[in-house]
Amino acid sequence: MKNLKINNRFTSELPADPDETNEIRQVKNTLFSFVYPAKPSNPTLIHASNEVAEMVGITTAEIQSEEFLNAFSGKEILPETRPYAMCYAGHQFGNWAGQLGDGRAINLTEVEHNNTFFTLQLKGAGKTPYSRTADGLAVLRSSIREYLCAEAMYYLGVPTTRSLSLMLSGDQVLRDVLYNGNPAYEKGAIVCRVAPSFIRFGSFEMLTARNELKNLKEFVEYTIKHYFPEIKGEPKEQYIQFFKTVADTTRKMIVDWQRVGFVHGVMNTDNMSIHGLTIDYGPYGWLENYDPNWTPNTTDSQNRRYRFGNQPQVAQWNLYQLANALYPLVNEAEPLEKILESFINDFEIDYKEMFLSKLGLFTSTYTDSNLIEGLESALQLSETDMTIFFRNLGKVTKADAVESSIEKIKDSFYSPEEITGTILDSWKKWFAEYLQRLNEEALSDKDRSEKMNQINPKYVLRNYMAQLAIDDADKGDYSLINELYLLLQKPYNEQPESEKWFAKRPDWARSKVGCSMLSCSS
Incomplete structure (x- = not known):
């Protein structure tokens, strides 16, 4: 990786922990501790972002090199670098938690490319002085979720860290996924994530x-x-x-x-x-x-x-x-x-x-707050898919009647049979107000719809989609990771060949582990 320009500002300008033993402890009067990643037994590259690689000064050809594999799995240290874990504290769920720090994140180095600085950080690369009772490792399922989601958010236009690479460590990691006293071994994995810095509140x-x-x-x-x-x-x-x-x-x-x-x-x-x-x-x-x-x-x-x-x-x-x-x-x-x-x-x-x-209304009036509040109430009367509702709302035209407007968004209802009586009356009332407001807009239906489609995504990384990729990856099939990665690079595009992902959460995913709620376990 000959074009990787190392610039260790953080470690050269700020006070370091004088104790270089990698023992879990309270670390005072410092901002970081030097620490080496745990060496994985048999690292394997699952996926990497060509765009992020080029952003930091790595060519696409270098991604396939042994040097890349070793550096971003933690097996070998990049020349002229000293990896480190940051010391910080925080409030967790509203309560002061004291020292926390990078318990399973290790910063490899800072690099400079095209007059911009980036910090390269491995997540799941082993124990640090801040690991508390944990091992500093990560498992494949959480690593897939992190790797895909950061990139999905970027392409949605949401400020985020980026993902450079996703690798298997070749090692097994013990985790209690449900926190119910039944730990099991899972595949270990490492994500390299990228940001200007990882400085936190x-x-x-x-x-x-x-x-x-x-x-x-x-x-x-x-x-x-x-x-x-x-x-x-x-x-x-x-x-x-x-x-x-x-x-x-x-x-x-x-x-x-x-x-x-x-x-x-x-x-x-x-x-x-x-x-x-x-x-x-x-x-x-x-x-x-x-x-x-x-x-x-x-x-x-x-x-x-x-x-x-x-x-x-x-x-x-x-x-x-x-x-x-x-x-x-x-x-x-x-x-x-x-x-x-x-x-x-x-x-x-x-x-x-x-x-x-999101509503396609670009000229505000005093009634708009009521329109927003009315919609937020209507959306909660019966389970309504947020992504599908707003995307399909862009199909409503100024000439539509209330009934035809509701028909255009009906696919967003999880239980269409519930849209009767007072619930239907609420939707009719809201659409009557919305259509009236829509007709005050100067934009044509076509132009307005195009603008709405750049604000309301068609594809997001729903939990069940990530879980399907995780299930396949556990069996050694990484094709769905790549399929979702490509899909989520263009979340506002129609992508008719991927229409199957523009769908409500399937019933089987309603309460499946990983598809509804998740624990903080890695």
Whole structure:
């Protein structure tokens, strides 16, 4: 990989853990620990992204090389690099968890390509000082989900980490998939994921909680210098502007989550990127039926903290924790509070604009909020598939009657026989208002439909689709991984040859493990 330009800014400019033993422990007065990946016994490349490889400076020919296989499985270390695990803390399900850190992620290095910096990170590459009671490894099923989902999100236009490669380690990993005391061995796997950095809200929380204020100042200034160079002014002004920038990019990310029906499932502060990127694809999911109270995370099934409809509020809460972490540098609450207070107001403005665009309404009036609220209520009267509903809504024309409009979206109903009586009356009422509003739009039906089809995806990575790929991969058949990978590169295109994936969740997937809710287990 002769064009891979190594640039280790993180490890050369920030304080390292002086203890280089890979023992699980509390690590203080540092931001990272040097650590080597566990050597896999027989690594095998399952899939790699040519686009991501070229993005970081690797040619498509090099992907098939033994050097690539060894480097991105953790078997060998890239020249002039020292892999490391980051130290950070965080709030998990609203509770302070103390030191967390990269328990199963190892950063290989930073690279520079076309004047852009990327961090290359292996997930599932072995134990680190931050692994707590775990082994630092990952299994094939979770690795497939992460690999495919990050790329799916990218092509949906949602800010995200990227996936470079997916590999089998050749080793068996013990996991209790249901947390019910019945662990079993599964195939081990490793994903290489790519981002500008993997700095999290919890990176700053840790330093403030431990009163390591010198390191806090140094780290914030390092982050601004390298990732937010547009921020200028006096130090205090820079810290405030940094917080505002993180709040803005986080808000935009959440708007996109809501637009495509994505539920992260575990929005802990250690899973929040300062770049406003979606990171850490664990028990995520897409809404099948439109249910704001749905969460894909079994661990969250009682309180549903991380449910779809609560993601904006959780993002604000997480930003509040980041504000607390930055407070010792700002030493003034008002500017931070002002940014926090405006977060939900700004979100609601963005959300309304986004939702109206999903409806094909691009000229706002005072009645539009009622139209949105009316639809959100109607969608919950009987199970209605979010993706299919909005995609098919683009087929409705200004000349349609209420009845023909409902006919065009009826495939989104999981139980069409329920659409009678008061439920049908609610849909008729909503479509009457919608058609009236639609006729106020200047765009032609064709132009409006084309715009809607670039906002409302036809294909998303439904959990049952990922599970089918996992089931085949367990048998050594990786063709469905590639089929879904190609499908999800063009989620807004019709792709008539792939129409079978534009379908409601099958009945068999309603309660199948991996297809409805998932655990935090890897």
